Amino acid sequence: MEHTTVANVLLNKDKRCITHPAQEGFTLVEVLVSMLILTAVSLGLLQTMMYSMSSNVKNTLREMAVTVTQEEMDKLRGLAKTADLSLVQTGSSTYNVTRRYKNMDFQYTVAKNVWTTAGNSRGADITVTWSYQGQNFSHHSRTYIRPL
Numbered sequence: 630m631e632h633t634t635v636a637n638v639l640l641n642k643d644k645r646c647i648t649h650p651a652q653e654g655f656t657l658v659e660v661l662v663s664m665l666i667l668t669a670v671s672l673g674l675l676q677t678m679m680y681s682m683s684s685n686v687k688n689t690l691r692e693m694a695v696t697v698t699q700e701e702m703d704k705l706r707g708l709a710k711t712a713d714l715s716l717v718q719t720g721s722s723t724y725n726v727t728r729r730y731k732n733m734d735f736q737y738t739v740a741k742n743v744w745t746t747a748g749n750s751r752g753a754d755i756t757v758t759w760s761y762q763g764q765n766f767s768h769h770s771r772t773y774i775r776p777l
Contacts, residue, residue, distance in 0.1 A: 706772075746773065
């Protein structure tokens with residue numbers, strides 16, 4: 630009676646090595662190399678996705694700053710429709726405006742400077758500044774207001 634050992638399994642009755650014509654499966658080295666490549670590609674895609682999301686938020690915040698600037702200009706133009714520009718006071722002022730985006734509040738600082746120009750008109754500079762991820766951004770607009 631023959632004992633079952635590793636040597637007996639690997640050798641057939643003629644004492645020749647058993648070889649398989651087609652090796653099936655992957656070696657451990659091949660699996661580890663493929664996992665390393667997959668990890669590197671995944672990290673690259675993740676970084677690209679994070680950069681894309683950050684750029685999207687920056688653009689949305691810039692769009693909201695433009696909207697704040699437009700609202701301030703519309704207020705000044707609305708006062709000018711009274712045909713009396715005395716309601717549009719000259720001078721500088723600074724104040725904060727809060728806007729909500731994706732359940733987060735963002736603080737915008739509005740700096741407004743209004744001056745008298747020739748012909749009883751007014752000029753206005755509006756600068757909106759904000760901060761995101763440690764970077765400061767700003768949007769500047771200038772308009773001129775004439776009485777009706």
